[in-house]
Amino acid sequence: MKKRTPMVAGNWKMNKTLSEACELLESLKPELAEVSTVDLVVCTPFIDLPLAKDLLAESNIKVGAQNLHWENSGAFTGEISAPMLKELCDYVIIGHSERRAMFGETDETVNKKVVAALVVGLKPIVCVGETLGENEAGQTEAVVDRMVREGLKGLSQEDAKNLVIAYEPVWAIGTGKTATPDQANDVHKNVVRPILREMFGEEIGEGMRILYGGSVKPGNAAELFNQSDIDGGLIGGASLKTADFVGIVQGAL
Numbered sequence: 001m002k003k004r005t006p007m008v009a010g011n012w013k014m015n016k017t018l019s020e021a022c023e024l025l026e027s028l029k030p031e032l033a034e035v036s037t038v039d040l041v042v043c044t045p046f047i048d049l050p051l052a053k054d055l056l057a058e059s060n061i062k063v064g065a066q067n068l069h070w071e072n073s074g075a076f077t078g079e080i081s082a083p084m085l086k087e088l089c090d091y092v093i094i095g096h097s098e099r100r101a102m103f104g105e106t107d108e109t110v111n112k113k114v115v116a117a118l119v120v121g122l123k124p125i126v127c128v129g130e131t132l133g134e135n136e137a138g139q140t141e142a143v144v145d146r147m148v149r150e151g152l153k154g155l156s157q158e159d160a161k162n163l164v165i166a167y168e169p170v171w172a173i174g175t176g177k178t179a180t181p182d183q184a185n186d187v188h189k190n191v192v193r194p195i196l197r198e199m200f201g202e203e204i205g206e207g208m209r210i211l212y213g214g215s216v217k218p219g220n221a222a223e224l225f226n227q228s229d230i231d232g233g234l235i236g237g238a239s240l241k242t243a244d245f246v247g248i249v250q251g252a253l
């Protein structure tokens, strides 16, 4: 038995209209109703959040967003702030590789967003991970090390208890190419975990959850989640289908 409660979080990305979201959530709820030993989260597009909040209010599934702005309010057309999200959800994904690659997110903006989320009591799911090029150049450790240290810079031990890390090798996201359980656990155990222990102390670092993300499927979930330092998953494509998401949650049970 692992000491850390596993978490399975869905990242819907830019998918699901309101009516599609309604359908998916209504079908997930009964399927997952008996799950009590895995923390469940669905991170929906902003516009689906009020619906998700209502539909999941009495359920064991928590709601998360996929991004936020670090300022609380003001002239930032098209952006959404932490206080706005706080009324709608509990979690927020920060620094997803798609945002880093396509929307100019940097370690610095990730850090500002993490701080803004924590201030209002949102729990960040902070994504880190190397690209294929970095992986092939042997830079995985250096890249992940930098992303974790810079992204979590200046946080207190209390802050650390309220956040989750997701290691998502970019080459494994949406590609069908999963890191092997050994490969993923090696980064979790020998790169991310030691930094967390160093930054926040042995006990807190040991207790923090490190999720794996990148082509997790019902067929590979259990083996991944069985690894010593893989504490669940951040699920993209497979979180859009009830049977797949439920199958992955079963892998965490």
Ligand code: PGA
Pocket: 011, 168, 172, 173, 174, 175, 176, 213, 214, 215, 216, 234, 235, 236, 237, 238
């Ligand atoms: P995937 O995405 O499961 O579709 O690979 C994971 C993610 O981007 O969080």
